[in-house]
Amino acid sequence: MDEIITTQPSPQHWFGMVYLLIFGAGIGFFLLSFIALGVLPGLRLAKTIASHTQTDMPDYTxxxxxxxxxxxxxxxxxxxxxxxxxxxxxxxxxxxxxxxxxxxxxxxxxxxxxxxxxxxxxETGVRSDDWQLTHLYHPQSIVPDSVMPSYNE
Ligand code: HEC
CATH class of the missing domain: 1.10.760.10 (Cytochrome c-like domain)
Incomplete structure:
Protein backbone atom coordinates (compact mmCIF):
# COMPACT_ATOMS: atom_id res chain seq x y z
CA MET A 1 0.00 0.00 0.00
CA ASP A 2 1.27 3.41 -0.96
CA GLU A 3 1.98 5.74 1.88
CA ILE A 4 0.33 9.16 1.74
CA ILE A 5 3.01 11.72 2.21
CA THR A 6 1.74 14.85 3.90
CA THR A 7 3.66 18.07 3.48
CA GLN A 8 2.42 19.69 6.68
CA PRO A 9 5.21 21.79 8.16
CA SER A 10 6.26 20.76 11.62
CA PRO A 11 5.45 22.95 14.70
CA GLN A 12 9.15 23.71 14.93
CA HIS A 13 8.99 25.17 11.46
CA TRP A 14 6.21 27.62 12.47
CA PHE A 15 8.01 28.53 15.66
CA GLY A 16 11.02 29.41 13.56
CA MET A 17 8.89 31.88 11.62
CA VAL A 18 7.87 33.87 14.71
CA TYR A 19 10.45 36.52 13.99
CA LEU A 20 8.53 37.33 10.81
CA LEU A 21 5.36 37.83 12.82
CA ILE A 22 7.17 40.13 15.26
CA PHE A 23 8.73 42.03 12.38
CA GLY A 24 5.31 42.52 10.78
CA ALA A 25 3.78 43.60 14.09
CA GLY A 26 6.60 46.10 14.60
CA ILE A 27 5.99 47.69 11.23
CA GLY A 28 2.24 47.63 11.89
CA PHE A 29 2.59 49.44 15.21
CA PHE A 30 4.99 51.93 13.71
CA LEU A 31 2.49 52.76 10.97
CA LEU A 32 -0.32 52.94 13.52
CA SER A 33 1.53 55.39 15.74
CA PHE A 34 2.67 57.41 12.71
CA ILE A 35 -0.94 57.82 11.65
CA ALA A 36 -2.39 58.30 15.14
CA LEU A 37 0.27 60.69 16.43
CA GLY A 38 1.39 62.44 13.24
CA VAL A 39 -1.05 62.33 10.36
CA LEU A 40 -4.40 62.63 12.17
CA PRO A 41 -3.40 65.54 14.48
CA GLY A 42 -1.86 67.27 11.44
CA LEU A 43 -5.11 66.96 9.48
CA ARG A 44 -7.07 68.22 12.46
CA LEU A 45 -4.76 71.19 12.89
CA ALA A 46 -5.03 72.06 9.19
CA LYS A 47 -8.82 71.90 9.48
CA THR A 48 -8.85 74.12 12.59
CA ILE A 49 -6.53 76.65 10.98
CA ALA A 50 -8.68 76.72 7.83
CA SER A 51 -11.90 77.26 9.80
CA HIS A 52 -10.47 79.99 12.07
CA THR A 53 -8.16 81.80 9.69
CA GLN A 54 -8.94 85.38 8.91
CA THR A 55 -9.14 85.48 5.15
CA ASP A 56 -8.06 89.11 5.01
CA MET A 57 -4.84 88.64 7.00
CA PRO A 58 -2.32 90.93 5.28
CA ASP A 59 1.22 89.86 4.46
CA TYR A 60 3.96 91.12 6.73
CA THR A 61 5.29 94.54 5.84
CA GLU A 123 2.66 93.68 23.48
CA THR A 124 1.48 95.94 20.65
CA GLY A 125 0.06 99.15 22.07
CA VAL A 126 0.62 98.17 25.71
CA ARG A 127 3.49 100.65 26.17
CA SER A 128 4.36 103.85 24.37
CA ASP A 129 7.15 103.93 21.76
CA ASP A 130 9.26 106.07 24.15
CA TRP A 131 8.84 103.48 26.88
CA GLN A 132 9.91 100.68 24.49
CA LEU A 133 12.96 102.58 23.21
CA THR A 134 14.16 103.54 26.67
CA HIS A 135 13.53 100.03 27.92
CA LEU A 136 15.46 98.40 25.04
CA TYR A 137 18.29 100.88 25.47
CA HIS A 138 18.61 100.26 29.18
CA PRO A 139 15.93 98.07 30.82
CA GLN A 140 17.21 98.76 34.36
CA SER A 141 16.41 102.47 34.10
CA ILE A 142 12.73 101.48 33.97
CA VAL A 143 12.66 98.18 35.85
CA PRO A 144 15.63 98.41 38.27
CA ASP A 145 15.98 94.67 38.98
CA SER A 146 15.40 93.56 35.38
CA VAL A 147 17.73 90.84 34.06
CA MET A 148 17.10 91.88 30.46
CA PRO A 149 20.32 92.97 28.72
CA SER A 150 20.72 96.44 27.21
CA TYR A 151 20.48 96.66 23.43
CA ASN A 152 22.28 99.94 22.76
CA GLU A 153 24.95 99.27 20.19
C1 HEC B 1 18.02 87.48 29.53
C2 HEC B 1 16.61 87.44 29.23
C3 HEC B 1 16.02 88.45 28.28
C4 HEC B 1 16.35 88.71 26.97
C5 HEC B 1 17.45 88.05 26.15
C6 HEC B 1 15.40 89.69 26.50
N1 HEC B 1 14.55 90.02 27.50
FE1 HEC B 1 12.99 91.33 27.32
N2 HEC B 1 12.58 91.10 29.31
C7 HEC B 1 13.24 90.25 30.16
C8 HEC B 1 12.69 90.40 31.49
C9 HEC B 1 13.12 89.64 32.73
C10 HEC B 1 11.67 91.38 31.42
C11 HEC B 1 10.79 91.91 32.56
C12 HEC B 1 11.50 93.05 33.28
C13 HEC B 1 11.61 94.26 32.39
O1 HEC B 1 10.58 94.84 32.02
O2 HEC B 1 12.76 94.65 32.08
C14 HEC B 1 11.64 91.80 30.02
C15 HEC B 1 10.74 92.73 29.51
C16 HEC B 1 10.61 93.04 28.18
C17 HEC B 1 9.58 93.90 27.62
C18 HEC B 1 8.53 94.64 28.43
C19 HEC B 1 7.23 93.86 28.48
C20 HEC B 1 6.21 94.62 29.27
O3 HEC B 1 5.25 95.13 28.66
O4 HEC B 1 6.36 94.71 30.49
C21 HEC B 1 9.78 93.95 26.27
C22 HEC B 1 8.95 94.72 25.26
C23 HEC B 1 10.92 93.12 25.98
N3 HEC B 1 11.38 92.57 27.16
C24 HEC B 1 11.42 92.94 24.72
C25 HEC B 1 12.60 92.24 24.47
C26 HEC B 1 13.23 92.21 23.18
C27 HEC B 1 12.69 92.88 21.92
C28 HEC B 1 14.34 91.46 23.31
C29 HEC B 1 15.41 91.16 22.28
C30 HEC B 1 16.01 92.31 21.64
C31 HEC B 1 14.41 91.00 24.70
N4 HEC B 1 13.34 91.52 25.36
C32 HEC B 1 15.40 90.19 25.20
C33 HEC B 1 14.24 89.37 29.83
C34 HEC B 1 14.88 89.31 28.60
Whole structure:
Protein backbone atom coordinates (compact mmCIF):
# COMPACT_ATOMS: atom_id res chain seq x y z
CA MET A 1 0.00 0.00 0.00
CA ASP A 2 1.27 3.41 -0.96
CA GLU A 3 1.98 5.74 1.88
CA ILE A 4 0.33 9.16 1.74
CA ILE A 5 3.01 11.72 2.21
CA THR A 6 1.74 14.85 3.90
CA THR A 7 3.66 18.07 3.48
CA GLN A 8 2.42 19.69 6.68
CA PRO A 9 5.21 21.79 8.16
CA SER A 10 6.26 20.76 11.62
CA PRO A 11 5.45 22.95 14.70
CA GLN A 12 9.15 23.71 14.93
CA HIS A 13 8.99 25.17 11.46
CA TRP A 14 6.21 27.62 12.47
CA PHE A 15 8.01 28.53 15.66
CA GLY A 16 11.02 29.41 13.56
CA MET A 17 8.89 31.88 11.62
CA VAL A 18 7.87 33.87 14.71
CA TYR A 19 10.45 36.52 13.99
CA LEU A 20 8.53 37.33 10.81
CA LEU A 21 5.36 37.83 12.82
CA ILE A 22 7.17 40.13 15.26
CA PHE A 23 8.73 42.03 12.38
CA GLY A 24 5.31 42.52 10.78
CA ALA A 25 3.78 43.60 14.09
CA GLY A 26 6.60 46.10 14.60
CA ILE A 27 5.99 47.69 11.23
CA GLY A 28 2.24 47.63 11.89
CA PHE A 29 2.59 49.44 15.21
CA PHE A 30 4.99 51.93 13.71
CA LEU A 31 2.49 52.76 10.97
CA LEU A 32 -0.32 52.94 13.52
CA SER A 33 1.53 55.39 15.74
CA PHE A 34 2.67 57.41 12.71
CA ILE A 35 -0.94 57.82 11.65
CA ALA A 36 -2.39 58.30 15.14
CA LEU A 37 0.27 60.69 16.43
CA GLY A 38 1.39 62.44 13.24
CA VAL A 39 -1.05 62.33 10.36
CA LEU A 40 -4.40 62.63 12.17
CA PRO A 41 -3.40 65.54 14.48
CA GLY A 42 -1.86 67.27 11.44
CA LEU A 43 -5.11 66.96 9.48
CA ARG A 44 -7.07 68.22 12.46
CA LEU A 45 -4.76 71.19 12.89
CA ALA A 46 -5.03 72.06 9.19
CA LYS A 47 -8.82 71.90 9.48
CA THR A 48 -8.85 74.12 12.59
CA ILE A 49 -6.53 76.65 10.98
CA ALA A 50 -8.68 76.72 7.83
CA SER A 51 -11.90 77.26 9.80
CA HIS A 52 -10.47 79.99 12.07
CA THR A 53 -8.16 81.80 9.69
CA GLN A 54 -8.94 85.38 8.91
CA THR A 55 -9.14 85.48 5.15
CA ASP A 56 -8.06 89.11 5.01
CA MET A 57 -4.84 88.64 7.00
CA PRO A 58 -2.32 90.93 5.28
CA ASP A 59 1.22 89.86 4.46
CA TYR A 60 3.96 91.12 6.73
CA THR A 61 5.29 94.54 5.84
CA UNK A 62 9.01 94.97 5.16
CA UNK A 63 9.42 96.57 8.61
CA UNK A 64 7.65 93.64 10.30
CA UNK A 65 9.89 91.16 8.51
CA UNK A 66 12.96 93.11 9.59
CA UNK A 67 11.60 93.09 13.13
CA UNK A 68 11.29 89.31 13.04
CA UNK A 69 14.89 89.04 11.88
CA UNK A 70 16.15 91.34 14.61
CA UNK A 71 14.06 89.54 17.23
CA UNK A 72 15.49 86.19 16.10
CA UNK A 73 19.09 87.31 15.73
CA UNK A 74 19.24 89.04 19.13
CA UNK A 75 17.87 85.97 20.88
CA UNK A 76 14.80 87.64 22.38
CA UNK A 77 12.99 84.30 22.06
CA UNK A 78 15.40 82.78 24.58
CA UNK A 79 13.68 84.79 27.33
CA UNK A 80 10.31 85.70 25.84
CA UNK A 81 7.43 83.68 24.43
CA UNK A 82 5.03 84.87 21.78
CA UNK A 83 2.13 82.58 22.53
CA UNK A 84 -0.57 83.22 25.08
CA UNK A 85 -1.68 79.79 26.26
CA UNK A 86 -5.31 78.80 26.82
CA UNK A 87 -4.87 78.72 30.59
CA UNK A 88 -6.47 81.27 32.92
CA UNK A 89 -3.31 82.92 34.35
CA UNK A 90 -2.04 83.57 30.80
CA UNK A 91 -5.35 84.98 29.60
CA UNK A 92 -5.75 87.20 32.68
CA UNK A 93 -2.28 88.63 32.23
CA UNK A 94 -1.95 88.98 28.46
CA UNK A 95 -5.41 88.65 26.91
CA UNK A 96 -6.84 86.39 24.21
CA UNK A 97 -5.03 83.08 23.67
CA UNK A 98 -2.89 82.85 20.56
CA UNK A 99 -4.64 81.09 17.67
CA UNK A 100 -2.84 78.95 15.09
CA UNK A 101 -3.53 81.31 12.16
CA UNK A 102 -1.83 84.23 13.89
CA UNK A 103 1.60 82.77 13.26
CA UNK A 104 0.91 81.11 9.94
CA UNK A 105 3.45 83.30 8.10
CA UNK A 106 6.11 82.62 10.71
CA UNK A 107 8.65 80.17 9.46
CA UNK A 108 10.56 79.43 11.53
CA UNK A 109 8.15 80.36 14.31
CA UNK A 110 9.38 82.36 17.28
CA UNK A 111 6.94 81.16 19.92
CA UNK A 112 9.74 80.53 22.38
CA UNK A 113 9.67 78.10 25.25
CA UNK A 114 11.08 80.03 28.21
CA UNK A 115 9.56 82.92 30.07
CA UNK A 116 12.32 84.72 31.86
CA UNK A 117 10.50 87.85 30.73
CA UNK A 118 6.79 88.25 29.96
CA UNK A 119 4.97 86.99 26.86
CA UNK A 120 5.14 89.51 24.01
CA UNK A 121 2.39 88.25 21.67
CA UNK A 122 0.02 91.03 22.79
CA GLU A 123 2.66 93.68 23.48
CA THR A 124 1.48 95.94 20.65
CA GLY A 125 0.06 99.15 22.07
CA VAL A 126 0.62 98.17 25.71
CA ARG A 127 3.49 100.65 26.17
CA SER A 128 4.36 103.85 24.37
CA ASP A 129 7.15 103.93 21.76
CA ASP A 130 9.26 106.07 24.15
CA TRP A 131 8.84 103.48 26.88
CA GLN A 132 9.91 100.68 24.49
CA LEU A 133 12.96 102.58 23.21
CA THR A 134 14.16 103.54 26.67
CA HIS A 135 13.53 100.03 27.92
CA LEU A 136 15.46 98.40 25.04
CA TYR A 137 18.29 100.88 25.47
CA HIS A 138 18.61 100.26 29.18
CA PRO A 139 15.93 98.07 30.82
CA GLN A 140 17.21 98.76 34.36
CA SER A 141 16.41 102.47 34.10
CA ILE A 142 12.73 101.48 33.97
CA VAL A 143 12.66 98.18 35.85
CA PRO A 144 15.63 98.41 38.27
CA ASP A 145 15.98 94.67 38.98
CA SER A 146 15.40 93.56 35.38
CA VAL A 147 17.73 90.84 34.06
CA MET A 148 17.10 91.88 30.46
CA PRO A 149 20.32 92.97 28.72
CA SER A 150 20.72 96.44 27.21
CA TYR A 151 20.48 96.66 23.43
CA ASN A 152 22.28 99.94 22.76
CA GLU A 153 24.95 99.27 20.19
C1 HEC B 1 18.02 87.48 29.53
C2 HEC B 1 16.61 87.44 29.23
C3 HEC B 1 16.02 88.45 28.28
C4 HEC B 1 16.35 88.71 26.97
C5 HEC B 1 17.45 88.05 26.15
C6 HEC B 1 15.40 89.69 26.50
N1 HEC B 1 14.55 90.02 27.50
FE1 HEC B 1 12.99 91.33 27.32
N2 HEC B 1 12.58 91.10 29.31
C7 HEC B 1 13.24 90.25 30.16
C8 HEC B 1 12.69 90.40 31.49
C9 HEC B 1 13.12 89.64 32.73
C10 HEC B 1 11.67 91.38 31.42
C11 HEC B 1 10.79 91.91 32.56
C12 HEC B 1 11.50 93.05 33.28
C13 HEC B 1 11.61 94.26 32.39
O1 HEC B 1 10.58 94.84 32.02
O2 HEC B 1 12.76 94.65 32.08
C14 HEC B 1 11.64 91.80 30.02
C15 HEC B 1 10.74 92.73 29.51
C16 HEC B 1 10.61 93.04 28.18
C17 HEC B 1 9.58 93.90 27.62
C18 HEC B 1 8.53 94.64 28.43
C19 HEC B 1 7.23 93.86 28.48
C20 HEC B 1 6.21 94.62 29.27
O3 HEC B 1 5.25 95.13 28.66
O4 HEC B 1 6.36 94.71 30.49
C21 HEC B 1 9.78 93.95 26.27
C22 HEC B 1 8.95 94.72 25.26
C23 HEC B 1 10.92 93.12 25.98
N3 HEC B 1 11.38 92.57 27.16
C24 HEC B 1 11.42 92.94 24.72
C25 HEC B 1 12.60 92.24 24.47
C26 HEC B 1 13.23 92.21 23.18
C27 HEC B 1 12.69 92.88 21.92
C28 HEC B 1 14.34 91.46 23.31
C29 HEC B 1 15.41 91.16 22.28
C30 HEC B 1 16.01 92.31 21.64
C31 HEC B 1 14.41 91.00 24.70
N4 HEC B 1 13.34 91.52 25.36
C32 HEC B 1 15.40 90.19 25.20
C33 HEC B 1 14.24 89.37 29.83
C34 HEC B 1 14.88 89.31 28.60
Missing amino acids: AAELRGRQVYASLGCALCHTQQVRFILPDVLRWGAPTEAWETRYDFPQLWGTRRIGPDLAR
